[in-house]
Amino acid sequence: MSSVKDWAAPTPISENRGGLIGKGVDRYEGRLKVTGSAPFAYEVEAPSPPAYGVLIASPIAKGTVTLADISEARVAPGVLLVWTPHNVPAQGERGAKINPRSQRGSNPALAERIEHFGQHVGFVVADTLENAKAAAALVRFDYAAEPADLIFEDNLDAADQPEGEEDVRVGDFEAAFAGAPVRLDETYVSPLQNHAQMEPCATTAWWDGDNVTVHTSIQMVKGGQHTLAETLMIPSTQVRLVTRYIGGGFGGKGQAYDDLTLAALAARELGQPVKVAYTRQQMFQATIHRPAVHMRVRLGAQADGRLDAFALEAVTHCRRETPFTEHAANFARSLYAAPNRLTGHRLVKLDIPAAGPMRAPGEASGMLSLECAMDELAEQLGLDPIELRLRNEPETDPETGKPFSTRQLVRCMTEGAQRFGWDRRHPKPGQVRDGRWLVGLGMAAAIRGNFLLPAKAGVRIDADGTITLRQGMTDIGTGTYTILAQITAETLGVPLAQVKVELGDSDFPPAPGSGGQFGAATAGSAAFAAGMNLRTALAELATGDPNSPLYGDDPELVTFGGGHIAVDNRAEPLDRLVARAAPDGIYVEGSITPAADARDYSQHTYGAHFAEVGVDPDTGEVRLRRMFGVFAAGRILNAKTAMSQITGGMIWGVGTALHEYNAVDPRYGSFIAQDLAGYHVPAHADIADLSAMFLDEVDDKANPMGIKGVGELGIAGAGAAIANAVYNACGARIRQYPLTPEKVLAALP
Amino acid sequence: MKTSFTLNGQAASLDLDPRTTLLDALRERLDLKGSKKGCDHGQCGACTVLVNGRRINACLSLAVTHEGDEITTIEGLAQDETLHPVQAAFLAQDAFQCGYCTPGQICSTIGMLKEAADGWASLATEDLTADIVLTDEEIRERMSGNLCRCSAYPQILAAIRTAGGLA
Numbered sequence: 001m002s003s004v005k006d007w008a009a010p011t012p013i014s015e016n017r018g019g020l021i022g023k024g025v026d027r028y029e030g031r032l033k034v035t036g037s038a039p040f041a042y043e044v045e046a047p048s049p050p051a052y053g054v055l056i057a058s059p060i061a062k063g064t065v066t067l068a069d070i071s072e073a074r075v076a077p078g079v080l081l082v083w084t085p086h087n088v089p090a091q092g093e094r095g096a097k098i099n100p101r102s103q104r105g106s107n108p109a110l111a112e113r114i115e116h117f118g119q120h121v122g123f124v125v126a127d128t129l130e131n132a133k134a135a136a137a138l139v140r141f142d143y144a145a146e147p148a149d150l151i152f153e154d155n156l157d158a159a160d161q162p163e164g165e166e167d168v169r170v171g172d173f174e175a176a177f178a179g180a181p182v183r184l185d186e187t188y189v190s191p192l193q194n195h196a197q198m199e200p201c202a203t204t205a206w207w208d209g210d211n212v213t214v215h216t217s218i219q220m221v222k223g224g225q226h227t228l229a230e231t232l233m234i235p236s237t238q239v240r241l242v243t244r245y246i247g248g249g250f251g252g253k254g255q256a257y258d259d260l261t262l263a264a265l266a267a268r269e270l271g272q273p274v275k276v277a278y279t280r281q282q283m284f285q286a287t288i289h290r291p292a293v294h295m296r297v298r299l300g301a302q303a304d305g306r307l308d309a310f311a312l313e314a315v316t317h318c319r320r321e322t323p324f325t326e327h328a329a330n331f332a333r334s335l336y337a338a339p340n341r342l343t344g345h346r347l348v349k350l351d352i353p354a355a356g357p358m359r360a361p362g363e364a365s366g367m368l369s370l371e372c373a374m375d376e377l378a379e380q381l382g383l384d385p386i387e388l389r390l391r392n393e394p395e396t397d398p399e400t401g402k403p404f405s406t407r408q409l410v411r412c413m414t415e416g417a418q419r420f421g422w423d424r425r426h427p428k429p430g431q432v433r434d435g436r437w438l439v440g441l442g443m444a445a446a447i448r449g450n451f452l453l454p455a456k457a458g459v460r461i462d463a464d465g466t467i468t469l470r471q472g473m474t475d476i477g478t479g480t481y482t483i484l485a486q487i488t489a490e491t492l493g494v495p496l497a498q499v500k501v502e503l504g505d506s507d508f509p510p511a512p513g514s515g516g517q518f519g520a521a522t523a524g525s526a527a528f529a530a531g532m533n534l535r536t537a538l539a540e541l542a543t544g545d546p547n548s549p550l551y552g553d554d555p556e557l558v559t560f561g562g563g564h565i566a567v568d569n570r571a572e573p574l575d576r577l578v579a580r581a582a583p584d585g586i587y588v589e590g591s592i593t594p595a596a597d598a599r600d601y602s603q604h605t606y607g608a609h610f611a612e613v614g615v616d617p618d619t620g621e622v623r624l625r626r627m628f629g630v631f632a633a634g635r636i637l638n639a640k641t642a643m644s645q646i647t648g649g650m651i652w653g654v655g656t657a658l659h660e661y662n663a664v665d666p667r668y669g670s671f672i673a674q675d676l677a678g679y680h681v682p683a684h685a686d687i688a689d690l691s692a693m694f695l696d697e698v699d700d701k702a703n704p705m706g707i708k709g710v711g712e713l714g715i716a717g718a719g720a721a722i723a724n725a726v727y728n729a730c731g732a733r734i735r736q737y738p739l740t741p742e743k744v745l746a747a748l749p
Numbered sequence: 750m751k752t753s754f755t756l757n758g759q760a761a762s763l764d765l766d767p768r769t770t771l772l773d774a775l776r777e778r779l780d781l782k783g784s785k786k787g788c789d790h791g792q793c794g795a796c797t798v799l800v801n802g803r804r805i806n807a808c809l810s811l812a813v814t815h816e817g818d819e820i821t822t823i824e825g826l827a828q829d830e831t832l833h834p835v836q837a838a839f840l841a842q843d844a845f846q847c848g849y850c851t852p853g854q855i856c857s858t859i860g861m862l863k864e865a866a867d868g869w870a871s872l873a874t875e876d877l878t879a880d881i882v883l884t885d886e887e888i889r890e891r892m893s894g895n896l897c898r899c900s901a902y903p904q905i906l907a908a909i910r911t912a913g914g915l916a
Contacts, residue, residue, distance in 0.1 A: 026840050033848030034836040036783020036823035043782035130768040198787045198795055198849040198898050247849030248898050280788040477847030477899050640843045644904055651900035676792040676896060683893040687902045
């Protein structure tokens with residue numbers, strides 16, 4: 001296993017002779033997307049015309065299906081198949097572990113036992129979508145309903161320590177907090193949120209003998225493949241899962257849902273391709289969501305602002321049968337210095353749809369608490385909020401004492417303050433007016449962990465010089481296609497146009513997929529390794545070929561650039577070499593594994609958010625006026641796509657602070673908001689002048705390219721900056737997100 | 750029901766189930782899958798197409814009501830290899846990430862620019878008697894029927910300013 005020391009050496013990426021690394025090139029698949037010709041899962045051309053599947057949802061939260069009458073539906077026009085719990089084909093039990101890597105997130109599809117509102121109980125396939133929908137309305141169900149635990153706030157007393165998780169303590173928090181001259185003890189609540197990806201989950205499936213091909217919208221290729229194989233009780237080698245384009249994931253498409261299972265089962269039953277898509281309502285009720293979190297923050301400080309005692313305790317919820325902890329306290333373990341520390345989580349189990357990861361799980365909720373608490377403490381101390389943070393900047397990781405790989409939080413704050421005009425902030429709330437608006441400024445820090453997972457990639461060069469990278473990786477809008485093309489082209493010294501990237505296929509070398517901000521580093525490092533292996537193969541080919549000008553040269557001295565392979569002034573184009581010496585092309589693979597000593601460093605991405613809001617004191621409406629962020633996230637591979645990721649994350653923070661939440665209906669266990677009118681994600685008019693910048697950084701402890709992820713950092717802390725700006729504008733301190741008008745009005749001083 | 754309309758400049762005629770929305774007719778009968786289904790309820794704008802030059806949500810419109818209409822979809826905008834200026838601006842400004850809302854955003858932009866040129870006011874219009882000036886606030890207001898969960902709004906704004914000659 002490698003060591004991080006190996007990663008500090010110069011590479012084609014750090015040398016960047018072609019200038020492709022960091023360049024804001026257009027998206028690789030951009031032309032397909034702006035012309036509407038990128039086929040998403042429901043749009044893929046099947047070998048023969050597909051039939052249409054429609055799902056039917058349970059109207060109860062807990063109980064059993066006692067009757068399913070399909071007699072009318074079965075004979076309705078165009079109907080090919082009607083399934084209920086009583087006639088759905090057998091499926092492998094969850095956890096049957098035919099495949100040890102299964103990531104199955106749900107029970108067998110159409111189970112008789114109901115565990116949440118919206119669980120699917122029926123499935124109709126017909127020749128057209130219209131016929132399938134009409135027939136679905138004809139299936140009649142009876143249920144034996146049972147009492148269900150539905151409301152988080154009513155069940156806080158039932159919170160338990162998550163299995164296998166301990167609180168983390170350093171020093172003696174209670175004693176230090178009791179003895180601190182300045183104390184803060186407040187509870188903040190982040191809301192239940194839905195991913196609301198623009199593309200609903202969808203699958204098109206067909207069989208060829210014993211082998212099934214599925215095109216589906218999923219972030220994790222291998223996980224989906226193994227899960228489906230487990231469900232169908234066949235080996236993974238008989239399942240080909242393809243996911244070329246994904247209309248948004250954000251963590252919500254990390255697992256397989258019923259569209260995948262039922263499309264595959266029905267296509268087998270009918271001997272015909274079948275496609276199935278969730279409705280928008282089913283996206284809310286039958287996938288995962290970000291759970292609400294109650295966060296108690298206690299800060300004990302000296303009069304000069306230095307923290308003696310710090311605690312963040314988070315209580316969250318999950319579906320009874322699917323344990324999941326929103327780790328809202330984890331980020332704080334590495335953020336501010338304090339000798340006495342306590343962090344931990346508690347979990348309430350409910351009979352509602354499953355909680356799961358959503359963009360920056362942990363940070364996105366957790367930073368809404370501490371980053372407001374720091375603002376409140378700064379006011380108590382009479383300190384500027386940035387000054388308070390500077391006084392608590394740790395030298396080493398405050399919990400473990402490990403060195404930071406890189407940490408530019410201070411520069412993010414100071415640079416951002418200068419560029420944003422932080423000195424214009426009035427320290428006293430409610431002092432600045434612009435017409436009817438009370439105007440305020442707020443800031444917050446951002447931190448998000450950086451990760452590297454094992455991955456492989458394959459790369460081939462053909463006789464015409466075309467270089468093709470293949471990887472079982474996904475691009476969920478993050479820019480994966482584009483950065484992999486840049487890495488591959490730069491590594492091999494060829495123009496971008498000479499490189500093709502093919503992703504999202506279980507036949508390709510495996511990568512973990514998109515999630516946890518690890519995609520670029522993980523997939524990219526494997527692509528880089530594959531590219532380096534191809535360099536070696538080409539160098540050996542040229543120096544061993546009597547017809548090459550490089551014949552007899554030391555392969556170690558070979559260089560690549562401008563589409564040529566060279567030693568000193570002797571060179572030839574790659575296509576000429578390959579066409580002559582390896583006319584069938586060359587294919588090699590490369591892989592990355594985390595370095596043995598990677599965890600000896602505290603490794604994160606950092607940032608600082610600055611926001612200006614207007615508050616209408618008569619209506620309680622909050623409007624974003626301006627927002628700016630400064631971020632440090634390792635070497636940036638593509639200035640354009642990285643910026644889009646970061647500003648997109650910041651806008652998620654705006655939504656978190658001002659708009660987005662869902663609630664459970666205590667009568668039925670359904671979500672109150674189940675469409676995009678009821679669940680308001682930020683719309684264009686909600687976003688004003690919003691921009692960001694990256695600091696120069698290379699993290700040579702992160703991976704061979706010194707890069708880090710940027711997909712989740714932008715949301716971390718962003719909502720707290722808005723909440724702090726609202727307080728600065730009008731003096732309303734609201735600790736229950738989102739800051740909707742009725743809460744603002746009630747909290748106005 | 751037999752229905753005929755002009756689709757991306759070509760005559761199209763088909764026998765339709767009257768329950769079929771324009772969106773499903775395009776996607777499932779006419780093999781034009783560029784228009785997207787995000788909500789099927791007129792809430793997200795991913796299905797936006799141009800009918801007689803005006804933008805509509807294709808999911809809220811039954812296909813049989815379009816007898817004789819001129820319909821333009823995302824597939825009808827580029828001239829062979831040359832992108833429509835709005836498409837080119839979206840690509841250059843990185844005005845999308847996953848790309849699912851993008852065909853709707855682009856069709857909506859074209860419809861919006863024409864509405865403004867025709868003097869249609871919006872909630873953000875201060876002087877209803879003057880010519881429309883497409884300020885950033887006007888563009889944001891007029892484009893708010895097209896949601897982008899990747900939240901490419903700053904980049905979409907930049908693309909519209911470029912394409913509309915407003916940059």
